Amino acid sequence: MGKSTAKNDLGALIGPRFLMLRRHLGERLGENLTLEDLAQKTGLTKNQVFYMERDMSGTSDSLATLLTFYRSHGYNLDWILNPTQGKKLPMVITAGKDLLAIVQQIGGLSKVLQDNYEDLSTKLLELGYQPMENELIAKKTQLTEPANL
Structure with a gap:
């Protein structure tokens, strides 16, 4: 039960980062990037994206897909995966x-x-x-x- 709680705690921190990234990327692209848009761009379903953004309750494949997608747009994986260190890390890494x-x-x-x-x-x-x-x-x-x- 302790492992599940730790995973849920981490998911509660990282999940909202995915939502923040979707909104941030939408602003960078000059559009409102919806769940449907992100699902289409990543090959995930709208529900898979929703659950990853809510509390990271998805498969490891969904996690890898989102991480790969955001990294391809210049986002820092360390910032995404280390939410407690996030204030010290840049969200975007310039190529x-x-x-x-x-x-x-x-x-x-x-x-x-x-x-x-x-x-x-x-x-x-x-x-x-x-x-x-x-x-x-x-x-x-x-x-x-x-x-x-």
């Missing part, structure tokens, strides 16, 4: 290619800011002003490439 794109955008912005700072400094010098050195702006920023995930 390596997305991180690389972000780093490249930041690098481009850094270059534009650096170029504009240099142009402004030159114009101020031409007008007789001495620009203040700002180490954060004047220093060239070296961005590192993210590790391949």
Whole structure:
């Protein structure tokens, strides 16, 4: 009986995470992701999804299917499966290619800011002003490439 209670307690914590993920994914996709929608996308039945979201009372196959589906959309399995540590873990894990794109955008912005700072400094010098050195702006920023995930 103790094992059943522990499983039910865990299911009561993890089940609502699945509901939260469905709603969150719907917002990310710009739609209301219903039980029917998720069932269709995963190959599960509406009832299987409902019971997994309610208290995780479903089969291990249903659990694996939902975990695989949410992981394919960038959700952190550790966040889902460790609800007591959830506040310390990110819900979504950004893919390596997305991180690389972000780093490249930041690098481009850094270059534009650096170029504009240099142009402004030159114009101020031409007008007789001495620009203040700002180490954060004047220093060239070296961005590192993210590790391949």
